[in-house]
Amino acid sequence: MSANVIQIEQVTKYFGRFKAVSSVNFNVQEGEIFGFLGPNGAGKTTCIKMMLDLLRPDDGQITIFGKEVRKNSIEIRNSIGFLSGSFTHFDNMTGIEFLKFVSSQRKKTFVFPKYLCDIFHLSHVELNKKMKSMSHGMLQKIGIIQSVFHEPQLLILDEPTSGLDPIMQDAFYGLIKELNRNGTSIFFSSHNLTEVEMNCHHIAVIRDGKIVAFETLENLKKQVSRKLSFKLKNPVTDVAFSHAEMLSHDGLNYEFLVKGNIEEMLREMNDLPIVDFSFPEPRLDDIFMNYYNSGLNQ
Amino acid sequence: MVSYFKHILKSHLGFLIFAMIFIPLIQFLIIEVFTGLETKPFIDSMMKMLPPQIKMMVGDQFFSSLSIEGAVGFGLNHPVVLMILIILLTAITSKHIAGAIENGTMELLLALPVKRTTIVSRIWMIVAFISLVLILFAMAGLFISVMLYDHLHIDFIEKALKVGLNLWFLMMVFMSFSLMISTFMKESGRTASLSSIVILVFYFIDMLSGLWKPLVSFKPYNIFHYYQPQNLMTGQRSLDQNLPVLVILILIFSLVSHWQFQRRDI
Numbered sequence: 001m002s003a004n005v006i007q008i009e010q011v012t013k014y015f016g017r018f019k020a021v022s023s024v025n026f027n028v029q030e031g032e033i034f035g036f037l038g039p040n041g042a043g044k045t046t047c048i049k050m051m052l053d054l055l056r057p058d059d060g061q062i063t064i065f066g067k068e069v070r071k072n073s074i075e076i077r078n079s080i081g082f083l084s085g086s087f088t089h090f091d092n093m094t095g096i097e098f099l100k101f102v103s104s105q106r107k108k109t110f111v112f113p114k115y116l117c118d119i120f121h122l123s124h125v126e127l128n129k130k131m132k133s134m135s136h137g138m139l140q141k142i143g144i145i146q147s148v149f150h151e152p153q154l155l156i157l158d159e160p161t162s163g164l165d166p167i168m169q170d171a172f173y174g175l176i177k178e179l180n181r182n183g184t185s186i187f188f189s190s191h192n193l194t195e196v197e198m199n200c201h202h203i204a205v206i207r208d209g210k211i212v213a214f215e216t217l218e219n220l221k222k223q224v225s226r227k228l229s230f231k232l233k234n235p236v237t238d239v240a241f242s243h244a245e246m247l248s249h250d251g252l253n254y255e256f257l258v259k260g261n262i263e264e265m266l267r268e269m270n271d272l273p274i275v276d277f278s279f280p281e282p283r284l285d286d287i288f289m290n291y292y293n294s295g296l297n298q
Numbered sequence: 299m300v301s302y303f304k305h306i307l308k309s310h311l312g313f314l315i316f317a318m319i320f321i322p323l324i325q326f327l328i329i330e331v332f333t334g335l336e337t338k339p340f341i342d343s344m345m346k347m348l349p350p351q352i353k354m355m356v357g358d359q360f361f362s363s364l365s366i367e368g369a370v371g372f373g374l375n376h377p378v379v380l381m382i383l384i385i386l387l388t389a390i391t392s393k394h395i396a397g398a399i400e401n402g403t404m405e406l407l408l409a410l411p412v413k414r415t416t417i418v419s420r421i422w423m424i425v426a427f428i429s430l431v432l433i434l435f436a437m438a439g440l441f442i443s444v445m446l447y448d449h450l451h452i453d454f455i456e457k458a459l460k461v462g463l464n465l466w467f468l469m470m471v472f473m474s475f476s477l478m479i480s481t482f483m484k485e486s487g488r489t490a491s492l493s494s495i496v497i498l499v500f501y502f503i504d505m506l507s508g509l510w511k512p513l514v515s516f517k518p519y520n521i522f523h524y525y526q527p528q529n530l531m532t533g534q535r536s537l538d539q540n541l542p543v544l545v546i547l548i549l550i551f552s553l554v555s556h557w558q559f560q561r562r563d564i
Contacts, residue, residue, distance in 0.1 A: 052409050054564040074411045082409035088402030092308040104301045105410040 003066070005030045005154050005185040006051065011060030013046055013209075020046045021209045023060070028187055028202070033180050035200030035217075036189040037288060043209040044189045045084075048158050051187075052082060064154065078106070081152035085159030087143035095127035095134070095142050102146045113149040119171050120144065136163040144172060148179060155179065155186045161195060173199055193288050205288065226279065228265070229255045233273040241268050299420060306424050310390055317382050317432055322439025325373045329443035332369035366449050367457065370440055371528035374461050380501070383432060383469055388493040390425050391476040395559070397486030404564055418559050422477060422552060429469040437462045460537050461527040467544040468525040472497055474551035481558040497521075521547070 006028040013021040021043045028034040038044045049055040050062055053073040062069045064076045089098060096112075103110040117127070120141040131139060140163040147155060155176070161169045176186055176199065190196050196203060203220060205213040213220060228244065232252045240246070243265055244256040258265055262279075307314065373379070395418070398404035407417065440458060444450045476493035483489045504522035507513035517523045524543045529535035 049405075049564070052405075054405055054408055056561070056563060074413060077409060078411040080409070084402070084405065086402065088406055090305055090403060093305065101301045101305065102410060105407070105412050107411075 003030050004028065004063075005065060006034075006187060007061075007063045007066075008047070008051075009061050009063075011047070011050060011057045011062060013043075013050060013055060014058050019209060021050070021057075024206070024209070024211050026204045026211055026214045028185060030185055031180070031183060032201045033176065033186040033188060033199050035196035035203040036187065036206065037191065037193070037196055037203060038189075038206035039191055042206045044206055045158055046209075047206070048082075048156055048187075048189060051156060052077065052080070079153040081147035081150065081155045083143050083147040083155075083157050083160050085162040087139055089131040089139055089142070091130070091132040093131055094129060095122070095131060095138075096124075098131060098142060099127075099146055099149070103150075106150055108150060113145055116145045116149055116175075119175055120168060137165060137168065140164055141168065144175070148175070148184075152184060155184055157186065158189045159191065160188070161190075161192065169195070221281065226258050226262075227255060228258050229253065229278045230269070230272075230274045231276040233275045236272060239272065241265050302420055303424050306390060306394060306421070309393065310386065313386055313389070314428065317386055318435050321379055321382060321432055321436045322442075324376060324379060325370075325436050325439035326443040328373035328376070329366065329369050329440060329447065332372075333366055333443075333447040333449070365532075366444060366447065367454070367531035368528055370444075370458055371461065371526075371531040373440060374436065374465055375525070375527045377501075379436065383429065384472055384494060384497055386432070387425055387429060387469060387473040388476040388490045388497075390428070391421060391473055392480050392486045392489035392493065394421050395477065395480035396483045396489040399484050399564055400486055408564055414560050415556055418477065418481070418556050422474070422555075425473045425477075426470055429473065430466055433462050433466050433469070436465075457531050457533075461530050464525050464527070464530060464537060464540050464544075467541055467548070468521070471521060471544050471547045471551070474548045474555065478551045478555045478558070481555045481562065 004027040008024055008026050011021060011024045012019065024043070024047060036044055036047070046055060050057050051064060051069060053069050053076075056070065065079065067076060069076060090101070093101060099113070100110045117123070122138075122141055122145075126134075126138065127142075131142070134142075140160075144160065147157070157176075161172055164172060173195065176188070180186055188196065188200060197217065200217065202216055203213065204211055227247065230253075232239075232254070235252065239249075239254055241256065243261060244258045247255040247257050249255075256265075258279075395404075398407065404417075408414065437458060441450060441455070444454065444458075472493070475496070476489070479493050479496075480489045483492075500521050503513065503516070504520050507517050507520070521544075524540040526535050526540075530537065530540075
């Protein structure tokens with residue numbers, strides 16, 4: 001079994017009297033891409049800031065690489081890359097000056113990251129522009145480069161694709177998968193369900209400062225109620241199942257939410273004159289909405 | 299350190315260049331005016347007409363000893379010079395601590411392997427260096443002017459350098475104070491305003507204490523009491539009376555800044 005790269009135990013954080021994060025527990029294993037899901041204001045960024053020692057938890061403990069964050073902050077940050085969705089920059093620097101600045105803060109010799117610039121189609125001319133004159137997308141690309149060009153052991157990304165066009169998003173997903181193959185563990189916070197579903201192995205869902213789900217994507221999918229739709233050949237009176245709830249009924253078309261064992265339901269459906277049938281795999285969107293709408297696991 | 303220094307210099311380059319030209323120029327002009335013109339008879343007659351309170355407010359000692367020493371003291375205590383230095387120092391400290399927290403660059407910086415104490419120390423050192431350079435520029439303007447007047451001798455240089463040193467320590471107190479306020483706050487504008495207002499209040503109380511006798515007993519509690527360039531130039535006060543208090547304040551404000559920045563949320 002892989003070691004934990006990040007371990008968060010019973011972490012609580014107050015802002016004044018407001019409890020932003022409440023007894024949060026989860027862990028990220030070495031070599032995995034971990035998705036951290038939640039709507040705006042759920043506590044994702046607060047958790048990330050606590051991992052980076054920017055915020056200090058009021059209770060609980062955070063360890064990264066097996067070391068307590070508060071006491072080993074510099075050593076840990078040396079092996080981490082971080083990118084915030086609202087990537088901030090120094091107005092008066094050019095892109096290349098900024099990358100040199102970041103290198104100098106890491107006490108590393110600056111080597112022009114040609115490979116990364118190629119991935120994001122960044123030329124020397126663009127990198128020599130003042131950052132204050134760059135678009136949000138361009139800044140985000142530089143933000144990605146600064147977070148990975150020192151080859152970190154752990155990459156912490158807080159909504160990293162905001163501002164990137166779909167082509168650049170794909171380039172970014174390719175990059176993080178490649179980094180992951182080369183051994184970088186990735187912690188990925190997002191409210192974009194599709195990108196989490198596409199990239200992540202393990203998922204934690206946070207709502208109102210509490211972890212409401214912490215599972216592999218496969219297990220999460222198993223837990224969720226699935227929609228089943230079918231069309232009948234001719235009208236039938238009283239279409240009902242013991243482990244499903246009817247969502248809609250339009251003429252011969254029916255839609256049910258399956259809450260229990262699907263085998264039981266299939267047996268009950270045997271007697272029906274079904275001409276068309278659909279039982280799609282649950283998508284992360286469904287899982288997510290399930291947690292947020294029906295208050296599952298509360 | 300060098301790249302961070304460059305970044306801070308670039309952020310304030312315009313105002314810095316202005317200060318580097320204006321401060322020595324005003325020193326040069328003050329000496330020129332008071333040495334080149336026959337101002338003594340004119341100012342003497344003016345002084346006779348002024349009420350005593352106003353005489354005290356504008357610098358009794360300076361006018362009563364209309365000398366080149368008095369002019370140097372006046373130049374290095376000129377409200378505009380002090381204002382420029384204070385604005386610059388409070389702007390740098392507030393922008394690079396509270397302002398950086400406000401706009402998120404502090405988050406970026408602290409996600410890198412940089413110690414919090416390093417950030418505070420860097421800013422402290424950079425601002426101390428900038429204020430030293432500006433004061434040296436002021437001294438240069440002053441010395442050039444005095445040299446033209448042919449009054450530059452060792453005793454004078456020593457006294458003027460003492461005033462410069464005293465001014466530098468005073469500015470370090472203001473910078474450390476502004477740094478301390480910055481570490482408690484999250485907005486650059488409010489931090490700079492608060493620091494400047496507190497300093498201005500002390501400045502006006504110091505001025506008023508010359509007019510209103512009940513305030514005289516509070517003078518030792520005012521920071522400006524520990525910077526009296528006219529008295530230093532005329533030998534009525536020694537640097538030893540000023541520096542210990544200023545050093546203690548610098549230490550207190552700097553230590554509180556480090557302590558607070560170390561423990562605060564970003």
